[in-house]
Amino acid sequence: MKHRNLEILREHYISVPDFIVVDGKEELDLSFSKEELFAVRSSFEVEDNDENSFAGQFDTFLNINRRDVSFYIDKVKESYKKLNITNTASKVIVQEMIQSDYSGVIFTANPTGILNEMVPAPTAAPCIFAITGLSIS
Numbered sequence: 443m444k445h446r447n448l449e450i451l452r453e454h455y456i457s458v459p460d461f462i463v464v465d466g467k468e469e470l471d472l473s474f475s476k477e478e479l480f481a482v483r484s485s486f487e488v489e490d491n492d493e494n495s496f497a498g499q500f501d502t503f504l505n506i507n508r509r510d511v512s513f514y515i516d517k518v519k520e521s522y523k524k525l526n527i528t529n530t531a532s533k534v535i536v537q538e539m540i541q542s543d544y545s546g547v548i549f550t551a552n553p554t555g556i557l558n559e560m561v562p563a564p565t566a567a568p569c570i571f572a573i574t575g576l577s578i579s
Contacts, residue, residue, distance in 0.1 A: 443486070443487055443489065444483065444484065445463045445485040448461060458537075459539070460537070461474075461535050463485060463533050463536075464515055464533065464534045465532075465533045466515075466519070472508060472536070477538045477539065478508050479539040480506045481504050482503045482515055482517075482518055482537075483534065484534065485533040486500055486522050486533070487532070488525070499525065501518050501520075502518070503517065543566065545564070546563055546565055547563050
């Protein structure tokens with residue numbers, strides 16, 4: 443799951459914005475951060491593993507105000523219903539939002555079908571452009 447990969451990065455001293463993982467059983471607690479804006483991201487059990495890759499299938503919301511985080515957690519969880527899979531862990535990452543000049547994503551399997559090829563997709567723009575594939579005019 444995506445949240446586990448973030449934890450691995452931290453364990454290897456790679457800086458990632460602070461985050462919490464919400465599984466729906468506890469009350470939302472944003473005391474881990476003093477920031478006002480967050481990214482609310484999917485971390486669905488079947489999203490990325492050795493057997494499946496559902497990159498881009500679930501919703502991610504960026505620049506979410508602290509007071510609206512709970513609403514967007516629910517929206518992310520709603521997006522899990524797209525695959526019609528039951529009995530799986532549906533967690534959500536709430537992560538401090540950073541405003542960057544550069545961002546990118548990496549596909550660990552080429553989306554054009556060459557599955558043993560990684561494809562980086564960097565952009566000199568805020569992360570919304572890397573995530574959605576939008577361009578700046």
